Structures are given as structure tokens and as C-alpha cells.
Amino acid sequence: xxxxxxxxxxxxxxxxxxxxxxxxxxxxxxxxxxxxxxxxxxxxxxxxxxxxxxxxxxxxxxxxxxxxxxxxxxxxxxxxxxxxxxxxxxxxxxxxxxxxxxxxxxxxxxxxxxxxxxxxxxxxxxxxxxxxxxxxxxxxxxxxxxxxxxxxxxxxxxxxxxxxxxxxxxxxxxxxxxxxxxxxxxxxxxxxxxxxxxxxxxxxxxxxxxxxxxxxxxxxxxxxxxxxxxxxxxxxxxxxxxxxxxxxxxxxxxxxxxxxxxxxxxxxxxxxxxxxxxxxxxxxxxxxxxxxxxxxxxxxxxxxxxxxxxxxxxxxxxxxxxxxxxxxxxxxxxxx
Amino acid sequence: xxxxxxxxxxxxxxxxxxxxxxxxxxxxxxxxxxxxxxxxxxxxxxxxxxxxxxxxxxxxxxxxxxxxxxxxxxxxxxxxxxxxxxxxxxxxxxxxxxxxxxxxxxxxxxxxxxxxxxxxxxxxxxxxxxxxxxxxxxxxxxxxxxxxxxxxxxxxxxxxxxxxxxxxxxxxxxxxxxxxxxxxxxxxxxxxxxxxxxxxxxxxxxxxxxxxxxxxxxxxxxxxxxxxxxxxxxxxxxxxxxxxxxxxxxxxxxxxxxxxxxxxxxxxxxxxxxxxxxxxxxxxxxxxxxxxxxxxxxxxxxxxxxxxxxxxxxxxxxxxxxxxxxxxxxxxxxxxxxxxxxxxxxxxxxxxxxxxxxxxxxxxxxxxxxxxxxxxxxxxxxxxxxxxxxxxxxxxxxxxxxxxxxxxxxxxxxxxxxxxxxxxxxxxxxxxxxxxxxxxxxxxxxxxxxxxxxxxxxxxxxx
Numbered sequence: 116x117x118x119x120x121x122x123x124x125x126x127x128x129x130x131x132x133x134x135x136x137x138x139x140x141x142x143x144x145x146x147x148x149x150x151x152x153x154x155x156x157x158x159x160x161x162x163x164x165x166x167x168x169x170x171x172x173x174x175x176x177x178x179x180x181x182x183x184x185x186x187x188x189x190x191x192x193x194x195x196x197x198x199x200x201x202x203x204x205x206x207x208x209x210x211x212x213x214x215x216x217x218x219x220x221x222x223x224x225x226x227x228x229x230x231x232x233x234x235x236x237x238x239x240x241x242x243x244x245x246x247x248x249x250x251x252x253x254x255x256x257x258x259x260x261x262x263x264x265x266x267x268x269x270x271x272x273x274x275x276x277x278x279x280x281x282x283x284x285x286x287x288x289x290x291x292x293x294x295x296x297x298x299x300x301x302x303x304x305x306x307x308x309x310x311x312x313x314x315x316x317x318x319x320x321x322x323x324x325x326x327x328x329x330x331x332x333x334x335x336x337x338x339x340x341x342x343x344x345x346x347x348x349x350x351x352x353x354x355x356x357x358x359x360x361x362x363x364x365x366x367x368x369x370x371x372x373x374x375x376x377x378x379x380x381x382x383x384x385x386x387x388x389x390x391x392x393x394x395x396x397x398x399x400x401x402x403x404x405x406x407x408x409x410x411x412x413x414x415x416x417x418x419x420x421x422x423x424x425x426x427x428x429x430x431x432x433x434x435x436x437x438x439x440x441x442x443x444x445x446x447x448x449x450x451x
Numbered sequence: 452x453x454x455x456x457x458x459x460x461x462x463x464x465x466x467x468x469x470x471x472x473x474x475x476x477x478x479x480x481x482x483x484x485x486x487x488x489x490x491x492x493x494x495x496x497x498x499x500x501x502x503x504x505x506x507x508x509x510x511x512x513x514x515x516x517x518x519x520x521x522x523x524x525x526x527x528x529x530x531x532x533x534x535x536x537x538x539x540x541x542x543x544x545x546x547x548x549x550x551x552x553x554x555x556x557x558x559x560x561x562x563x564x565x566x567x568x569x570x571x572x573x574x575x576x577x578x579x580x581x582x583x584x585x586x587x588x589x590x591x592x593x594x595x596x597x598x599x600x601x602x603x604x605x606x607x608x609x610x611x612x613x614x615x616x617x618x619x620x621x622x623x624x625x626x627x628x629x630x631x632x633x634x635x636x637x638x639x640x641x642x643x644x645x646x647x648x649x650x651x652x653x654x655x656x657x658x659x660x661x662x663x664x665x666x667x668x669x670x671x672x673x674x675x676x677x678x679x680x681x682x683x684x685x686x687x688x689x690x691x692x693x694x695x696x697x698x699x700x701x702x703x704x705x706x707x708x709x710x711x712x713x714x715x716x717x718x719x720x721x722x723x724x725x726x727x728x729x730x731x732x733x734x735x736x737x738x739x740x741x742x743x744x745x746x747x748x749x750x751x752x753x754x755x756x757x758x759x760x761x762x763x764x765x766x767x768x769x770x771x772x773x774x775x776x777x778x779x780x781x782x783x784x785x786x787x788x789x790x791x792x793x794x795x796x797x798x799x800x801x802x803x804x805x806x807x808x809x810x811x812x813x814x815x816x817x818x819x820x821x822x823x824x825x826x827x828x829x830x831x832x833x834x835x836x837x838x839x840x841x842x843x844x845x846x847x848x849x850x851x852x853x854x855x856x857x858x859x860x861x862x863x864x865x866x867x868x869x870x871x872x873x874x875x876x877x878x879x880x881x882x883x884x885x886x887x888x889x890x891x892x893x894x895x896x897x898x899x900x901x902x903x904x905x906x907x908x909x910x911x912x913x914x
Contacts, residue, residue: 184731184734184735185724185728185731185734185735187724187725187728200504200507200825200827201507201509201825203509203510203771204510210735211510211771211772212720212724212734212735212772213717213720213721213724213772214717214720214770214771214772214773215509215771215772224772225721225724225772227734227735228735230735231731231732231734231735231736245507245825265728267728267729267731267734268731269731269732274728274729274730274731275728275729353725353728353729378688378689378692379696380692380696380729381696381729381730382729383728383729402729438468438469438472
């Protein structure tokens with residue numbers, strides 16, 4: 116009898132070892148694959164300044180558990196009140212991937228970690244934007260993250276790990292001689308301005324389909340989701356950024372079907388919406404794989420230029436004009 | 452003629468011919484109108500009004516990225532040997548060689564097995580080492596003994612032999628017990644999309660690359676090296692994405708850029724980063740423009756200040772946010788190019804190994820290292836950037852006109868200066884070098900700088 120018990124115990128131990136190893140590895144995998152949890156915010160979140168003065172705002176990143184390699188930051192603001200003078204990288208991101216670009220009402224830059232083996236985690240400055248106050252404001256104006264903002268993370272199901280953004284508010288008073296006086300720096304937990312979407316709440320924007328890492332055979336996959344009823348949902352589909360807006364219906368449902376076929380491979384979607392009631396911006400992202408088995412995509416227009424000659428064109432044009440002239444004048448008997 | 456037509460052709464026929472002619476030539480008329488408008492718009496471009504905020508510092512400026520050069524295979528010899536000292540003076544970090552298999556007789560077949568003779572290629576690599584650079588080897592083209600029909604732009608008869616050739620190449624140059632060179636870049640093929648080099652389809656190229664990566668992975672006892680591609684004639688999204696999605700080892704991405712408009716280089720950089728964002732494992736791998744110029748064809752402007760200004764204007768576009776290396780094509784002219792149309796920075800030895808204007812650009816712009824300063828007001832022709840180092844402010848200005856003739860008087864204003872007396876020096880790459888003394892009382896210093904067509908200048912301001 117003892118022998119039988121011993122054998123059973125031995126079998127149980129032998130079975131328990133691989134099961135334990137499997138469960139532990141699963142747990143480790145769960146730890147490795149933290150869900151997207153990165154937020155971006157602008158600090159200081161409120162600025163008071165005077166017309167003609169310049170001031171800087173930091174783009175702060177909190178990566179949560181994510182391992183971030185890139186951040187493509189795009190900001191939008193009222194061009195009649197504010198002018199972006201410059202945007203450059205912050206200390207946390209030593210690698211400028213695309214040069215800072217400032218335009219009327221926009222500022223953008225793409226920054227990166229030193230390399231893939233040194234991803235960024237933690238809280239710090241991703242970029243620094245310098246503004247000039249152009250005109251006095253009756254009410255505070257916002258500096259917001261555009262829907263094309265993208266934070267790339269390693270080892271996640273979705274390449275874009277950005278889940279929320281916090282804008283800044285700028286109040287400009289008249290005069291030009293006073294010194295810029297930024298208000299005390301609010302924290303990220305400022306509920307009035309916080310726009311983190313995170314896990315779904317009753318008013319959050321959600322992408323329902325395609326699901327994360329879903330493989331779709333259709334090169335024109337319909338993207339569906341939920342958002343606050345009546346809100347405008349901005350969708351950014353990559354890798355070739357396509358930005359479209361759709362409106363959520365009375366039940367909060369929205370959908371979009373691309374009009375241009377998506378190439379085979381991984382694509383990401385970022386959906387953002389402004390709640391019509393609260394005015395808060397919420398974002399959600401996912402990625403999916405198109406496996407339609409399409410052929411080669413045509414090259415971009417940056418092909419090697421082909422040299423041409425003007426002589427042929429001039430000859431053909433001359434010939435055409437001669438024919439036209441002779442035909443028309445002959446018709447009306449003007450030539451003799 | 453009209454009388455003849457009136458006698459021989461009915462009015463109805465004439466009308467029909469006129470209608471057909473109008474339909475046929477209308478597109479040409481529209482094209483000519485479009486080009487005329489384009490020319491007018493260009494002529495009416497924006498002049499520059501440069502303003503440098505001397506107190507707003509941005510990132511550090513790194514000028515090493517453009518000290519990379521490519522040498523084409525216009526001769527099957529060690530082409531750089533006669534110009535080692537001239538090339539060394541360019542302070543090259545990387546030098547790219549292509550045609551390594553077909554010009555240096557590396558691979559032979561003996562008794563059914565492959566044999567490797569590195570002696571001729573070794574000599575070329577030694578020459579590169581003498582210049583202070585490391586090699587970038589374009590794994591091109593197919594060694595005739597393993598190629599289908601002996602055609603060097605064809606696939607091999609046996610893909611495993613191509614893998615072996617790549618493995619042996621990497622083991623020879625990166626092998627710790629062989630040439631022991633660290634950090635060598637191996638680029639799979641050269642311009643695979645071009646008919647001249649096989650016009651490979653994307654899928655065929657991925658096959659070529661896959662067997663190259665197998666060879667790379669089989670290499671043993673080697674230093675760190677980089678394998679990449681596709682080295683196409685331009686930046687093509689489908690080639691780039693096919694490579695990153697292929698599952699093969701890809702350590703860097705490369706392409707060539709022969710684009711007259713310097714701003715296109717900036718656009719390409721933005722494009723490739725945008726395409727790679729969904730592939731975070733590839734977003735940060737090195738990007739290399741392994742050949743660049745304003746045209747891929749031979750052109751006499753390569754021997755003029757046009758080419759020099761184009762290079763400086765491209766460097767300005769990439770000074771912030773750029774590929775890891777920008778390879779100027781090419782170091783030395785081929786033979787029989789006395790007419791000046793060769794791509795070289797230096798003329799062929801048969802033509803005196805004389806440096807051309809483009810040769811002088813690289814070291815000239817090195818003076819711009821330092822902290823980048825905020826510069827605004829660039830125009831359609833005159834562009835630039837500013838830096839600060841050791842209490843000296845420098846402003847690089849380049850006037851590049853694709854039309855070749857535009858000159859401009861450029862207002863240059865420095866703001867937020869401390870009061871005092873300043874030295875203002877205008878140093879042109881191929882022109883005047885003058886100094887002025889200016890007194891600043893209100894924090895602002897302003898002078899007009901005349902920029903002749905295709906000119907490059909550095910303005911140095913120090914207290």
C-alpha cells in the first residue's frame with residue numbers, strides 16, 4: 116500500500132513541476148506585457164503671461180510599466196493667440212528622430228530612446244516647446260495633443276502605448292513689459308484637465324474591432340467602437356497616417372471603413388474623442404494585422420528622377436500649334 | 452500652305468483634324484501652363500530674413516553624420532589608393548564599396564567547391580583603413596561562379612552558396628582571428644530595383660536577403676557587425692516594410708537619395724519614422740542614406756559650386772532629426788571624365804586628382820558644432836542654422852537655387868545679445884572673408900549679408 120502511495124506522490128510531483136514552471140512563466144509573461152499605460156501631459160498645466168512674452172512648456176511623459184522607444188508628439192493650439200517658436204527634445208529622450216517643426220497652430224517632433232536595448236521607463240521630459248503670446252485672451256486657451264500623437268512601446272500588444280493626454284491652459288493678458296509668471300505646477304491628477312482613458316469607463320472612447328493583434332483578411336477592414344453619444348471621433352490609422360473623423364451615434368456607436376486598401380502587415384489605430392459634455396479628450400488604441408495577401412505596393416514618389424529633354428516637348432507643341440493654326444485659319448480663309 | 456489645304460481638304464475634314472489636334476495637344480498645353488506657373492512661383496519665392504535668438508539653445512549639433520562617403524565601381528581596381536591623403540583629410544567615418552565580388556575576383560570554383568581569394572579586396576579595404584574610415588561593404592554583385600548563367604545580377608544557382616559567400620565575407624572582415632574589424636556594415640546588394648543591377652522584385656529581394664542573413668547568422672567568432680538593406684534607388688515604403696516584416700535579421704535600413712530639392716531629404720526622414728512607428732523594434736535601428744546627390748546621372752554641375760551648395764543645403768535639412776550616416780556619392784571620378792561630369796569629389800588621377808568644390812563643404816561645416824540656437828526666417832533659397840560654442844555664435848547660410856542663378860541680400864539679426872562690442876566675421880567657402888566690429892546697446896545686432904548664387908557662408912560673432 117505504501118508503495119502505491121509513494122508512486123502516486125511521485126507522479127503528482129512530476130506533474131506539478133511542469134505545471135508550476137508553466138504557471139510561473141505565464142506570470143512572468145504577464146509582468147512583461149504590461150498593458151499600455153503611458154500618459155503625456157503639458158507642464159505647467161496653466162500659464163499666465165502677457166502679450167509679446169515667450170514661455171516654455173515641457174511635454175512630460177509617464178511611461179507607467181511600458182518600455183518606450185519613441186514618441187511622436189504633435190500639439191495644436193490657437194494660432195491667433197499663440198505662436199510656437201521652437202520644439203526640441205527633452206532630457207529623457209536624447210535621440211531626435213525627426214526635426215522639430217513649428218507652424219501656424221501646430222508644433223511637432225519625434226524623439227527616441229538611445230536605442231532599442233535602452234528603452235525609456237519612468238517620468239520625465241520628452242520635449243520642450245517654446246511659445247510666444249500673440250494676443251490677449253478672454254478665456255484661457257488650450258494647448259492640446261493632436262490625435263496623431265504616438266508613443267511606441269516594446270513588448271506590448273499594441274505598438275502605441277499612449278492612453279491619455281493632459282493639455283495646458285494659457286491665459287494672456289495685454290501689455291508686453293511684464294514678466295512671465297507661470298502658476299504653480301498642477302499635478303497630473305487635475306481631474307478637470309486629465310484626459311486619461313485607461314480602462315473603459317462609461318464615457319470613454321473604445322475600439323471594439325478589430326481586436327488587438329487580430330489578423331484580418333480584408334484590406335479594407337471596418338473599424339468600430341464606442342464613444343460618448345454625439346461626439347466626434349478622430350481616427351489615426353498607421354503606418355501611413357490616415358486621419359479621419361466620424362461621429363458617434365445616439366447609442367455611442369461609431370464605425371469607419373478605409374477607402375484606400377491597407378497593405379499587408381501591422382497597422383495601428385488611435386481613436387480620440389472630445390466628450391461633448393465635459394470637454395475632455397479621451398483616447399484608445401489598438402493594433403491589428405492585415406493579411407490580405409496583396410501584391411507589392413507601388414513605390415513612393417521618391418523614385419530616382421528620370422532625366423528628360425525639353426526638345427521633344429517643344430517639337431510636339433510646335434507641331435500641334437502649327438496644325439491648329441493652319442486648320443483654324445484655313446477654315447476661315449485667313450491665310451492666302 | 453493654306454491655299455493648298457483649302458483646295459485639297461474639305462472644311463469639315465479640317466474641323467475634324469482641328470478637333471483631334473486640340474484633344475491630343477490639350478494635355479501638353481496644360482503641362483506647359485503648369486510648368487510655367489511653377490517657374491513663376493519659384494521666381495516669386497520667399498526671401499530669407501534670418502533671426503537668431505542667441506539665448507534659446509536647442510540640442511547639440513553633431514557633424515559626424517555627413518563624414519561618410521561612397522565609391523562606385525567605375526574601375527575594377529583599388530580606386531582610392533591614389534587619393535588616400537585627400538580622402539583622409541575629409542575625416543571619413545565610413546566608406547562604402549560596392550561591386551566587391553565582381554570587381555575583385557573573390558570567388559572561384561575549384562573541383563566543384565568554392566574557393567575564396569581576398570587579396571585584391573583586402574587591398575581596397577586596407578586603403579579605406581589608411582584613410583581612417585571603416586568599410587561599409589555592399590554585398591554585390593552575385594559572384595559569377597555561383598550565378599545563374601554566370602550573370603552577376605542574377606540569383607545564384609544554389610542559394611546555399613550565396614549564404615556561404617556572405618558568411619565567408621563576414622568571417623573574413625569581422626572575424627576575430629582574421630581581419631578583426633569591428634562595426635562593419637554589410638549591405639545586401641546595391642540598388643536592387645534598378646534594371647542595371649537585376650531589377651529584383653521585392654519578394655525576390657527578400658529571398659536574396661534571407662539567404663544573406665542565414666550566412667550572417669552562421670558566421671562564427673566575429674566582432675559586432677551590422678547587416679541591412681535594401682539600398683534601393685530611393686526610399687520606398689513597400690521595400691522598407693517588406694524587410695522589417697520579413698522576420699530576418701535587419702540591423703540597419705538603407706536607401707539612396709538622388710533628389711534635387713533638399714527639403715525632400717527631410718521629408719524622407721519623416722516618412723520612414725512614420726512608417727516604422729508601428730514596428731517599435733525597428734524604429735531606432737540605424738538608417739543610412741548610402742548614396743546621395745542631386746541627380747543619379749553624370750552631370751557637369753557635379754564639378755561646380757552647384758553641387759557644393761546642394762550638399763550644404765541637404766546637411767542643413769538633416770542637421771536635426773536625420774539618418775545615422777549620409778554617404779556622399781562618390782569620392783573619386785572614374786576615368787575619361789575630363790569634361791567634369793563625374794560624380795567624384797576628387798578628379799581621377801588621369802585628370803590630376805584635383806578636389807572639386809563639393810570636396811570642401813564637409814570640413815567647412817564642421818565649424819558649426821556646438822549647441823544649436825533657435826533660427827527663424829529661412830527663405831525659399833537661403834537656408835541655414837546657428838550654433839553656439841565657446842562664446843562664439845555661428846550662423847551657417849547656404850543659398851541653393853535649383854535654377855542656378857538666384858542671389859539675395861539677406862538680413863541677419865541676432866537678438867538677446869549682451870551689450871558690448873562684437874566681432875562680426877563673414878567667411879565664405881569660396882569667397883570673401885571680412886570682419887567688422889559692431890557695438891550692441893539694445894541686445895540686437897543686424898547686418899545684411901549678400902549671398903551670391905550657390906554660395907555658402909559661416910558668420911561668426913564673438914565678443
